[in-house]
Amino acid sequence: MSENQQLIKDLEEKARLIRGDIIKMLAEAGSGHPGGSLSSVEIVTALYFRVLRLQPDQPEWSDRDRFILSKGHAAPLLYAALAGRGFFPREELLTLRKLGTRLQGHPSRGMLPGVEASTGSLGQGLSMGLGIALAGKLDQRDYRVYVLLGDGESEEGQVWEAAMAAAHYRADNLTAVLDYNGLQIDGPIREVMSPLPLPEKWRSFGWAVREADGHDFRDLLDAFAWAAGVKDRPSMIVARTVKGKGVSFMENDAGWHGKAPNAQQAGQALDELGAGS
Amino acid sequence: MQKKSSTREAYGRTLVELGKNCPELVVLDADLSKSTKTSEFAGRFPDRFFDMGIAEQNMMGAAAGFALAGKIPCASTFAVFATGRAYDQVRTAIAYPGLNVKIVATHAGVSVGEDGASHQTVEDISLMRTLPNMTVIVPADALETAQAVTAAVEMQGPVYIRLGRPAFPDIFAEDYRFQIGRAALLRQGGDAVIFALGLMVSRALDAALLLAEEGTEAAVVNVSTVKPLDREMIIKMARKTGAVVTAEEHSIYGGLGSAVAEVLGENHPVPLERVGIRDRFGESGSPEQLLETCGLTAKHIAGAVRRVIERSGNP
Numbered sequence: 381m382s383e384n385q386q387l388i389k390d391l392e393e394k395a396r397l398i399r400g401d402i403i404k405m406l407a408e409a410g411s412g413h414p415g416g417s418l419s420s421v422e423i424v425t426a427l428y429f430r431v432l433r434l435q436p437d438q439p440e441w442s443d444r445d446r447f448i449l450s451k452g453h454a455a456p457l458l459y460a461a462l463a464g465r466g467f468f469p470r471e472e473l474l475t476l477r478k479l480g481t482r483l484q485g486h487p488s489r490g491m492l493p494g495v496e497a498s499t500g501s502l503g504q505g506l507s508m509g510l511g512i513a514l515a516g517k518l519d520q521r522d523y524r525v526y527v528l529l530g531d532g533e534s535e536e537g538q539v540w541e542a543a544m545a546a547a548h549y550r551a552d553n554l555t556a557v558l559d560y561n562g563l564q565i566d567g568p569i570r571e572v573m574s575p576l577p578l579p580e581k582w583r584s585f586g587w588a589v590r591e592a593d594g595h596d597f598r599d600l601l602d603a604f605a606w607a608a609g610v611k612d613r614p615s616m617i618v619a620r621t622v623k624g625k626g627v628s629f630m631e632n633d634a635g636w637h638g639k640a641p642n643a644q645q646a647g648q649a650l651d652e653l654g655a656g657s
Numbered sequence: 658m659q660k661k662s663s664t665r666e667a668y669g670r671t672l673v674e675l676g677k678n679c680p681e682l683v684v685l686d687a688d689l690s691k692s693t694k695t696s697e698f699a700g701r702f703p704d705r706f707f708d709m710g711i712a713e714q715n716m717m718g719a720a721a722g723f724a725l726a727g728k729i730p731c732a733s734t735f736a737v738f739a740t741g742r743a744y745d746q747v748r749t750a751i752a753y754p755g756l757n758v759k760i761v762a763t764h765a766g767v768s769v770g771e772d773g774a775s776h777q778t779v780e781d782i783s784l785m786r787t788l789p790n791m792t793v794i795v796p797a798d799a800l801e802t803a804q805a806v807t808a809a810v811e812m813q814g815p816v817y818i819r820l821g822r823p824a825f826p827d828i829f830a831e832d833y834r835f836q837i838g839r840a841a842l843l844r845q846g847g848d849a850v851i852f853a854l855g856l857m858v859s860r861a862l863d864a865a866l867l868l869a870e871e872g873t874e875a876a877v878v879n880v881s882t883v884k885p886l887d888r889e890m891i892i893k894m895a896r897k898t899g900a901v902v903t904a905e906e907h908s909i910y911g912g913l914g915s916a917v918a919e920v921l922g923e924n925h926p927v928p929l930e931r932v933g934i935r936d937r938f939g940e941s942g943s944p945e946q947l948l949e950t951c952g953l954t955a956k957h958i959a960g961a962v963r964r965v966i967e968r969s970g971n972p
């Protein structure tokens with residue numbers, strides 16, 4: 381097996397374990413958002429285990445790359461990735477959403493090492509990412525900033541204000557990833573409030589845009605390498621995904637946006653994932 | 658165990674009832690129609706329902722437009738987004754010209770539970786109460802919710818109605834008649850008065866029962882209209898008891914506690930204790946755990962009554 385094949389296999393294994401963690405966390409919490417956590421697993425795994433320059437034992441290291449989970453309801457995924465990278469003990473994952481936890485229902489800046497921004501109110505992450513990116517340029521630091529957006533989230537006007545400003549200020553150290561799973565809460569995005577066509581909109585806002593298969597590590601790693609090379613413009617990776625990916629009964633079902641699996645459903649999900657219970 | 662009913666479901670059912678006789682009624686939502694229960698109206702009157710997507714500022718602006726064109730728009734989303742995210746649209750497009758928009762927001766307060774601080778507004782009453790022209794209503798149970806929504810649609814002008822996520826204990830009997838601007842005396846008592854709203858009304862009644870066991874008689878008043886406030890009732894009860902407690906699932910800054918303090922300070926200063934959220938954000942936890950952590954239980958209200966009676970000098 382080539383080095384590259386081994387890398388992809390390792391990432392796929394990480395993704396499988398993270399999916400298992402997400403299911404266990406949500407089942408234990410009894411509430412939360414499986415659909416949009418599962419659809420972004422490969423994107424976030426690629427970032428935390430390959431792309432981001434981090435020092436987990438020094439979470440506030442000033443030259444670190446930043447990741448902002450603008451679609452904050454996918455917090456379980458962020459927490460599983462942070463624990464996987466050693467930002468905090470894995471045992472803590474099962475405190476998700478419980479009174480007194482550092483693992484708040486939506487990411488809370490300052491409570492948990494590795495959480496870069498308070499999100500959960502959709503549409504705000506890209507603006508914060510832009511500020512960090514522009515500050516990095518001012519300080520002549522070479523860190524990069526990554527922001528993960530939802531496709532439903534793209535209906536928020538603030539997303540487009542940030543898109544305009546990032547292109548205006550040529551923030552080429554800023555990369556957004558769009559989880560294009562086609563669903564929001566009330567149904568398919570094209571039926572509820574279509575933000576389509578998305579790649580064309582971002583291009584017309586002055587961004588460099590590339591599409592990718594959001595569940596294919598090869599494609600995602602290529603896309604991140606491409607983004608790092610874009611000059612004078614911010615970059616956007618439109619990642620086609622499946623909401624609920626990896627759990628047959630959750631896939632492509634808006635009903636699993638914000639509902640935790642019960643014990644029996646979690647057991648079935650973990651069996652399918654081969655992630656043990 | 659007291660019977661509980663969902664105020665959100667009462668809202669959804671009332672919208673459908675009103676929609677039958679009021680062709681001008683239109684309903685807007687921001688991708689939360691199953692949670693706010695505007696989905697009921699959407700199913701029944703699809704032509705008059707507009708899902709505006711995850712874009713609350715645009716929803717409020719469009720609601721203003723519907724009102725300008727003679728419709729009666731009801732705009733719904735979670736309270737934190739209705740009042741916080743779209744504040745300037747509510748302020749300048751709706752409240753300033755006094756447009757006939759009804760904002761019915763759900764999931765207010767810490768009883769949202771596990772979603773945590775980003776989804777728990779404890780400042781919405783304050784934001785809406787300071788807007789000129791705005792009527793602000795916080796119903797105490799499902800029956801009052803249905804009547805408040807009806808009254809809001811029947812009156813002219815902007816209204817903010819605040820609902821919660823959990824079911825509320827039933828308080829009112831079928832013969833109850835809600836009136837905008839009128840507080841309701843739910844329990845007599847001469848030692849102190851508790852002014853409460855929303856989920857805290859049933860807890861205030863529970864507190865009065867606890868106190869009665871100790872021989873303390875606390876009156877309980879449901880102040881479901883925060884604006885215009887029933888000043889007469891507040892002054893009358895303050896004179897009668899000389900000891901006032903407020904109870905709300907909201908910050909002690911800017912909500913019912915502040916409103917009552919303003920009336921007392923200008924008219925009849927007496928000792929006041931405010932039960933509410935003390936200058937902090939919410940957090941994740943079960944609704945009941947958070948209500949306990951934030952000091953919003955019958956026990957806490959009873960404690961405040963004991964303190965205020967002590968301070969009033971006639972224990």
Ligand SMILES: Cc1ncc(C[n+]2csc(CCOP(=O)(O)OP(=O)(O)O)c2C)c(N)n1
Binds near residue numbers: 416417501502738
């Ligand atoms: C400002 C704001 N409005 C509404 C919500 C409620 N909400 C949470 S998730 C969600 C749908 C998000 O859809 P999308 O961005 O497509 O996320 P994904 O499909 O990736 O889960 C909504 C409306 C919110 N969190 N913030």
Ligand SMILES: [Mg+2]
Binds near residue numbers: 531532559560562564
């Ligand atoms: Mg989506």
